[in-house]
Amino acid sequence: MNERQLIVGPFNRVEGDLEIRLEVRDGAVASAQVNAPLFRGFEMMLPGKDPRDALTITPRICGICSVSQSSAAALALADAGGIDMPPQGRIAAALLHGVENMADHVTHFHLFFMPDFARPGYDGRAWHDRALARFTAMEGSAARRATEARAQLLHIAGILGGKWPHTLAIQPGGVTKAPDAGERVRILATLRSFRRFLEDSLFGAPVEAFAALPDVAALESWESGDAGLFQAISADLGLEGTGIGPRRYLSAGAYPLDTGRVSASGVWEGGQITPFETGAITEDLSHAWMLGDTAHPARGLTEPDEDMADPGYSWCKAPRLAGRTVEVGALARQVVDRHPLALALAAEGSVRARIAGRLLEIARLQILLEDLARSLDPSAPFMAPAPWPRSGTGAGLVEAARGTLGHWLRIEEGRIAGYQIVAPTTWNFSPRDVTGAPGPVEAALVGAEVRPGEETPLSVQHIVRSFDPCMACTVH
C-alpha cells in the first residue's frame, strides 16, 4: 500500500484563502480536511453597535457576495422591526442582487473553474487546444470577453446601487434609489447586451434553449458555445462520476418579491422535497478553533480559541440541518425549484452536475433579470421609511451565488446584542462535526484520483472549485 500526505495551499481561484490536507492511498484521496485559515471576527464587531450599522459592516464581509450580505442584513432588520418593502423596492433589490449573482457565476466559470483545463497536464486531449485558446488564465479569449461583459453588466449595480461591491442602497424599507424611466431603459439595454455575450460566447444559442433542457441526454448532446466545450471535457474526463456531494440540497428560495420568493425554498433528499425548517439548523464547534457549544445561530456565540487546540483544524464552524450536512449553491437551488434537468442531476451530485446547475441558472437568471427590469415602475414608491427597531430578534435568509446565506440578529435597547451569520461556504466547506462526519467537500474529495507525482492533484482542484467556494464569507 502506497500512502502519502499532501497539503494543498494556497488554494487559489477561490474567493479567499483555503488549505486542504489530503491522505492519499493507492492513487486516490482516502480522507480530506478543509481548513479556512483566516479569522476576522465580524460577529464580534457588531454587538453594541446601532442596528443600522449592520448594513454598512456586513456587506464588507465579502467582496464577491456583498449584495447578498447586504440583502440578508436588510431582511433580518426588517424581520426584527416588522418593516415591509414596497413591491417595487423588492423588484429593484432583486435586480441588484440578481446582477451580482450573475456576475459571480460568470466569474466562476470563466476565471476560476475553466482555466484548469488549459493546464499542460491535459496536453493531447481532443479539446485541449480549444481550452487553451478560450481559457488560459488571464489570456484566453473567453476569459477576457467574459470579464468585459461582467464589467458592463455591473453598470446596473452602478445605476441601482451607486457602486459594486459594498452598496448601502438596500435597506429594510426598500432601496434608496428610485430609478427613473431613462434608467429603466438603460438597464434593459445593458441586459440585452449581456444576453448577446451569453448567446454568442457561453451558450452559442438562445438562453431559452439551454434553460429548456429537459434531461441529461439533452445536456450531453449540447455542443455549442463554451457550455458545449465544458460538456466535451466533462464527457472525456468523466466529471459526472467525481466529487459526489451529500446529495441533500438546501435552498431558502431566491429573490423575495411581494408575490413570494421567485425560486422555491426546501430540502431535497432521495427524490423528496420537504420544507426548510430553519429551527433545525445548528452550528457544531467540535472541530473548529471556536469555544462554546453547539447552538442554533439565533443563540450562537463566536469566541475564537486563541490556542488553536486540537481537534480543531479550521476557523469554520460546522452547520448541520437536523444533524446532517447539506449542499447549497446553484445546483441545489435548481433542484429545489424542480427544474427537470436539475432533478435529473440531483442524484448524480457530481462536478458535472454542479457546473451544469450553474449554467442552467445563468440561462434562467438572464430571463428573470429581463422580466424584473421590464416590470420596474418608475412612478411607484421604492422605499417606505419605517422606525428602526429598539428591540427584537430577526432572521434574514437569501440565496447568494454560492448558496444559502442567513443572518440572525438580536436587538436590545436600541443596540445589536447578538449577530450570527451562516454563509454558503460554511455549509459546503465545514469541518467534521462531533460525530466525526466530514463536511460536504471533505466527503466529496474521498476517492479523487491522485496521479503519481502530483502535489496539487487536478481532480482535487476540479472538485473543490466546482463548489465555487467563498472563504471570505465562510469564517467572516
Next chain:
Amino acid sequence: MNLLWLQSAGCGGCTMSLLCAETPNVFDLLTDAGITTLWHPSFSVQTGAEVRALLASIEAGETPLDLLCIEGSIVTGPKGTGRYHMLAGTGRAMLDWVQSLAPLARDVLAVGTCAAYGGITSAGGNPAGAVGLAYDGRFGGGALDAGFRARSGRPVINIAGCPTHPDWVTQTLLLLAEDRLGAQDLDPLGRPRFYADHLVHHACPKNEYYEYKASARELSELGCMMEHLGCIGTQAHGDCNIRPWNGTGSCTRGNYPCINCTAPEFEEPRHPFTETPTIAGIPVGLPSDMPKAWFMALASLSKAATPKRIDVNAHSDRLKIPPGEGKRK
C-alpha cells in the same frame, strides 16, 4: 516588470472591483503596460505547491519582485502571533510573509483601506488585531515599521478605498511602470494624489441641495445628506463623483451617504454611519477648511433663500418640480 498580489484579512472586494476595469479590461491593460503577473490569488493558474515554489524563489532572490500588492489588513492576533491568518500551505503567518517579502519589492502597494490602515477588519474592538501595512489606523507603523521604504525608496503606496476604484489601482500601476510616481505625488497619508486631492463633494449631484442646506431627512429623499444622514463627502478624499463607479454610479448618486471610506478609522465614526451627530442642532464635522461662523451664517442665509423647487425636491424620492425656463433679459 513583475507583480505579486497577496490577499490577507479583507473581503477580496478590491480584486472584484479591479475586475470592473474597462477599456481595456484589466488583463489587457496590465499586459499592454508590460506588467507580468507572477501570481494573483483570483486570476493565476498556479495553485498550492506551484505557488510555494514561486514564493521560495522570490525569497531566495532568484525571482526579482517589482510590485508587491497586498489586499486586506494583516492580522496580528492572537497574542501578536499573526496566526489568525496562516497563509495556506505554508505554515507561516501572513504577517511573517509580508515582513519578509516587502523589503524585496521595488514598490509595495496597499490595495484598499484594510491593507492601508486596517479598515473594516479593525472595527468593533478589532477582534483579530488587524493593522495596515504601514499604518495602524491613523498612526504610522503597522505590519511594517513606520519608516519602511521599498527598494525604490518610496513608502507603502496606500490605494485606500472600500473598495478601491479599479482606475485608482490601474493608474497607480501604470505610473509605477513608467516610474513616474514621486514622493510629491502621494498625500500625507500615502494615497496617490491623482484621486486623493479631490473631495467626494466635488461634482456630487446633490450640490444644489447642499448650497441651500436643503437636507434629506430619510434615506431615499433627494436632498443633501450632510445635515442628517451622516454624509461626510465634504471632507472625504476621493474623486468618486468625478470618476464614476460601475458606469455612472457613486455612493451619493446611489442616494446614500459617503462614509469617508478612503480615510483611516472610517470604520469607527463614533456615531451610526447613516446619522449625523449634532451638538445643539449643529452638525459635527463641517467642511474641514471653512470657518464655522461663516458656515453657520451662510447656511442660515441660504436656508432662508431656498427656492420652493429645491425644498420640495429635497424631501421627495424623485424630481417633483423641474427647473423652469430662465427669463430672457
